[in-house]
Structures are given as C-alpha cells and as structure tokens.
Amino acid sequence: MIRTLDDLDAEGAAVGVRVDINSPVAPDGTLDDDSRLRAHVETLDELAARGARVAVLAHQGRPGGDDFTSLADHAERLSALLDAPVEYVDATFSAAARERVRSLADGSVLVLENTRFYSEEVMQFPPAEAASTHLVAGLAPVLDAYVNDAFAAAHRSQPSIVGFPEHLPGYAGRVMERELDALGDIASTPTPRVYCLGGAKVDDSIGVASTVLESGLADVVLTAGVVGNAFLHATGVDLGPESTRVLTDRAGDRLAQAEELLDTYGDRLHVPLDVAVERDGERVEVSVEDLPVPEPAMDVGSATVAAYGDVLANAGTGILNGPAGVFEEERFAVGTRGLFEGATAADYTIVGGGDTASAIRRLGLSGFDHVSTGGGAALAMLTGESLPAVEALR
Numbered sequence: 001m002i003r004t005l006d007d008l009d010a011e012g013a014a015v016g017v018r019v020d021i022n023s024p025v026a027p028d029g030t031l032d033d034d035s036r037l038r039a040h041v042e043t044l045d046e047l048a049a050r051g052a053r054v055a056v057l058a059h060q061g062r063p064g065g066d067d068f069t070s071l072a073d074h075a076e077r078l079s080a081l082l083d084a085p086v087e088y089v090d091a092t093f094s095a096a097a098r099e100r101v102r103s104l105a106d107g108s109v110l111v112l113e114n115t116r117f118y119s120e121e122v123m124q125f126p127p128a129e130a131a132s133t134h135l136v137a138g139l140a141p142v143l144d145a146y147v148n149d150a151f152a153a154a155h156r157s158q159p160s161i162v163g164f165p166e167h168l169p170g171y172a173g174r175v176m177e178r179e180l181d182a183l184g185d186i187a188s189t190p191t192p193r194v195y196c197l198g199g200a201k202v203d204d205s206i207g208v209a210s211t212v213l214e215s216g217l218a219d220v221v222l223t224a225g226v227v228g229n230a231f232l233h234a235t236g237v238d239l240g241p242e243s244t245r246v247l248t249d250r251a252g253d254r255l256a257q258a259e260e261l262l263d264t265y266g267d268r269l270h271v272p273l274d275v276a277v278e279r280d281g282e283r284v285e286v287s288v289e290d291l292p293v294p295e296p297a298m299d300v301g302s303a304t305v306a307a308y309g310d311v312l313a314n315a316g317t318g319i320l321n322g323p324a325g326v327f328e329e330e331r332f333a334v335g336t337r338g339l340f341e342g343a344t345a346a347d348y349t350i351v352g353g354g355d356t357a358s359a360i361r362r363l364g365l366s367g368f369d370h371v372s373t374g375g376g377a378a379l380a381m382l383t384g385e386s387l388p389a390v391e392a393l394r
C-alpha cells in the first residue's frame, strides 16, 4: 500500500519533493523543453496551496555530459509555471541549503541544486545505505515528509530516490500515482501487444527486447532509431561506417545478444526495411538492399513506417519508447511522426520517454491513451520489473 498526497498533513510541513525535471538542454545551457516541469506542476502547486513548505530535489544530466547543468534555469521556468512563489539555492544539503529550507514560508517552493553534483547520487544503494549518504542524512533532519513524484527516475536506486523514506513518512506525488495506475498491470492490457523500441539507448533496449519476447509480454517487437540500426546490423547488413560507429558505441557489449535474439525470435522481431540519410542537404531514403552508404542513417524510411503501421493497426496494445529518428531536425522527424500517428490505430497506446515526450510535443502528436514521463522507468514497468522508488515508498 502506497500513501499518496491525500494522506499527507501538509499545512506548515517541510516536504522534500523528488521530481524528475531532467530535460533537453540547448547549447547555451538553457532548457530546450519544459514538458517534464509541466508534468510536476499539479503536485507542487497542490502542496503549496495546502500550506506546505516545499523543497524540490531533482537531477539534470549525468556527470561529463553537456546537459549536466545547474537547476537555476529550471527554477526560473518553474517560477513561471507555478502559482506558488519559487526560490532557488545553489546547494542541496549544506548548512546554507538547510537554513533556506528552515526559513521557507508556508506555501512556497525552494528548488535545491542538482542532486548529481554530489558523487553518491550517481551511485546506486540499497535503501538503508542510501539513508546514510551525506545528501539524505544531511537534509532529512530539516524535513517532515518526503514525496516522490519522480516516476521517470524510479528505476534508479539512488539516494534521493530510495533513502528518505527510511527517515521520513513517504508519499507518492500525483505524477507517480497516475503512472503507477496506468502502467502497473501491463499483462492485462489487450493483445496482441506490440513494443516499438526506438531512440538511442541501444544497450537498454536490447535488454528490454529480450525480456518481453522471452516472457511473452510482447507478441511483436518493432525496432527503429539507433536501436533499429543496431538490430539491422545484427542481421548482417552493413549500414556503412558512420552508422556502424554510432550503433556500436551505443550497444556496448550487447550486439551479440541482438544476434541471438534474432536467431531465436526472428519472426517476432522486426528490423527497418529502409533508412533515411542526408545527401546534398536533402532527405534521401535508402532501402536495405542498397546499403551500405557513407552517410549516417538518421531516420527510418517510408517503407518501414508503412510496414510497422500495419502491425500497429492490428495491435491490441501498442507500446512505443524512443523516437524513430533524429526528430530534432524536421526532415528526420518523418519516421517518428508516421510511426506515432500509426500507433494511435492500436486499441490502446502507451508512449514513454524523455525525448519521446518532447518529440510528441514538438511534432504536435496526440491521441495516445497514456503518455508516460518515464523512459527507462516506464520500460522497467512494462517489462514487469519492480521499481526501487516504489518499493521504498511501500
């Protein structure tokens, strides 16, 4: 049984709220998309309106990445989105941060600094150990309650996700509650169930394909994006040097597993029929028989969209994660648009992923039964795994 905001006595309470506002960042360091911030408005405004003193905990990017930035811009955006007053402090659990939490007025919100600026937060721990990390042990004494609304990070057993409920009463926020309701019982959704795995996290997606094919949760797996290129490569097709470099980098040591999956489940595991490349500034579609080409494959082509569309139109449930191409460039958004529009023909459609959500917004796509804020977390649930964040709240 998980407690929700309905069970929380918010008036005057200092509430640590873990959100997932990890977002695409523009080259100048500002936020490129605020979909994930919008998703948490309901929880944060509700708590503030009920008189809580809200301390927001969140991460952005991973150490070493271009998107590993401060949360100053996130706080500014939140200030525009929320009814409640929003402050920001460039500290997470130091004396300065604790003092700001203590002096927060009822009904106001304080955004603490990127949790991943602290090394323990990029490690994973069992809850009891997470509870004694510097971040959690430092901050917990100034909090009365902990709310986890960070569904998109719920598959990480990191201190700010699993440590606080060891010290404080823990509650699910509104995003977490909705996601668990929508994704909690995948095995009872209508069949045939078709998973379409795109995007760039090839190693994760090979693992997902393996689990859902083996367990029978998936009747069919369609592959697109870099994931599709990797499976195409695993069938023995040479895509050319640029695509091969990208897919090999992204697959880690899992390419051999992709080959095994094709051997075992070939008829249920579909690879692209064509790809799109940039040639003389134009989108050019190349069918698989005409590969290799020197240019990188940036999208799936229209034959793939049509073939996958037929499969999705006959699906009971369509589950889509990750864009089919580099949707950030209009000419390579064609596959993502076609595939996601086609998926709405399934009886029930679930889409998930950080970049997927921004693709949906940017391309103005709609008609899905559930748009999950989570990528890896949604996939973990959709493969029947339990989530550390949820176990910690239990």
Ligand SMILES: Nc1ncnc2c1ncn2[C@@H]1O[C@H](COP(=O)(O)OP(=O)(O)OP(=O)(O)O)[C@@H](O)[C@H]1O
Residues within 6 Å of the ligand: 198, 199, 200, 201, 224, 225, 226, 229, 246, 297, 298, 299, 321, 322, 323, 324, 325, 326, 327, 328, 352, 353, 354, 355, 356, 357, 374, 375, 376
């Ligand atoms: N063929 C391709 N070549 C290079 N990049 C691609 C290709 N297809 C998709 N991408 C990139 O993949 C990225 C998104 O992949 P990703 O796996 O992160 O999806 P996601 O929806 O964010 O899922 P998650 O939330 O799990 O991260 C986009 O930035 C897109 O440009």
Ligand SMILES: O=C(O)[C@H](O)COP(=O)(O)O
Residues within 6 Å of the ligand: 020, 022, 061, 062, 152, 153, 156, 354, 374, 375, 376, 377
């Ligand atoms: O974007 C995501 O999937 C979540 O914010 C988790 O981020 P991570 O994959 O860097 O842990």
